[in-house]
Amino acid sequence: xxxxxxxxxxxxxxxxxxxxxxxxxxxxxxxxxxxxxxxxxxxxxxxxxxxxxxxxxxxxxxxxxxxxxxxxxxxxxxxxxxxxxxxxxxxxxxxxxxxxxxxxxxxxxxxxxxxxxxxxxxxxxxxxxxxxxxxxxxxxxxxxxxxxxxxxxxxxxxxxxxxxxxxxxxxxxxxxxxxxxxxxxxxxxxxxxxxxxxxxxxxxxxxxxxxxxxxxxxxxxxxxxxxxxxxxxxxxxxxxxxxxxxxxxxxxxxxxxxxxxxxxxxxxxxxxxxxxxxxxxxxxxxxxxxxxxx
Numbered sequence: 695x696x697x698x699x700x701x702x703x704x705x706x707x708x709x710x711x712x713x714x715x716x717x718x719x720x721x722x723x724x725x726x727x728x729x730x731x732x733x734x735x736x737x738x739x740x741x742x743x744x745x746x747x748x749x750x751x752x753x754x755x756x757x758x759x760x761x762x763x764x765x766x767x768x769x770x771x772x773x774x775x776x777x778x779x780x781x782x783x784x785x786x787x788x789x790x791x792x793x794x795x796x797x798x799x800x801x802x803x804x805x806x807x808x809x810x811x812x813x814x815x816x817x818x819x820x821x822x823x824x825x826x827x828x829x830x831x832x833x834x835x836x837x838x839x840x841x842x843x844x845x846x847x848x849x850x851x852x853x854x855x856x857x858x859x860x861x862x863x864x865x866x867x868x869x870x871x872x873x874x875x876x877x878x879x880x881x882x883x884x885x886x887x888x889x890x891x892x893x894x895x896x897x898x899x900x901x902x903x904x905x906x907x908x909x910x911x912x913x914x915x916x917x918x919x920x921x922x923x924x925x926x927x928x929x930x931x932x933x934x935x936x937x938x939x940x941x942x943x944x945x946x947x948x949x950x951x952x953x954x955x956x957x958x959x960x961x962x963x964x965x966x967x968x969x970x971x972x973x974x975x976x977x978x979x980x981x982x983x984x985x986x987x988x
Contacts, residue, residue, distance in 0.1 A: 713768055754792050762796055768887070800833055816942050835893045864929060867924040872904050914980075
């Protein structure tokens with residue numbers, strides 16, 4: 695039997711990279727769509743066994759070329775860090791429209807926990823993409839990951855002050871949100887893509903742990919063997935220094951929906967909780983940074 699082909703958009707990013715690695719391990723031939731197939735990120739993803747292919751999500755013709763003949767398409771989309779305007783929605787809708795034209799058997803869209811996010815840039819754009827997929831009546835599965843644990847490696851530097859580790863985030867220290875690792879997003883994607891008939895038309899929240907900034911600090915401090923505290927960054931500071939993110943952090947701070955790990959547990963069994971992720975991925979970085987012995 696010939697190897698099944700999946701095109702992954704966002705394969706060079708955090709979550710898309712996790713998806714790509716898991717799909718390669720599951721035996722898929724992965725086309726890793728990227729605007730720069732010769733760049734460093736593309737070379738790294740090629741090292742996992744994926745095949746970088748050129749595609750620009752602003753150019754529907756190149757999207758069609760990247761998905762032609764594929765058995766499935768996975769859209770992780772651009773990072774929130776570089777598409778805070780409606781560009782993210784435009785790109786996702788371009789991919790959805792190309793899928794409607796080419797008609798691969800299965801389309802998996804990686805959205806976010808966007809239940810009440812209408813009008814909020816970035817997550818609101820993801821909701822708009824979901825709505826376009828529904829309008830087109832595509833054979834789709836929607837995955838909605840929580841906040842990426844892996845963001846601690848790139849976007850939330852941890853500092854040391856007066857002998858304590860300090861975690862600064864622009865949400866109340868006691869406000870809990872659903873978390874998930876890139877590895878578990880990939881595991882869920884492999885399960886969903888591995889059984890189209892069981893999962894097409896379904897949507898799943900991908901949450902492996904639910905913690906507040908204070909809860910995350912506690913887990914980090916326990917693993918590191920030293921005090922760790924969470925500090926709330928005022929929204930006024932976000933508005934002054936990073937105005938694009940203000941709406942997102944207002945939304946995160948005020949979410950009332952209670953997140954659940956049930957969907958992810960049903961898909962993958964036992965997911966990776968935050969303490970496990972810290973032990974495997976963050977603690978080695980912090981020990982090197984602060985010269986702390988294991």
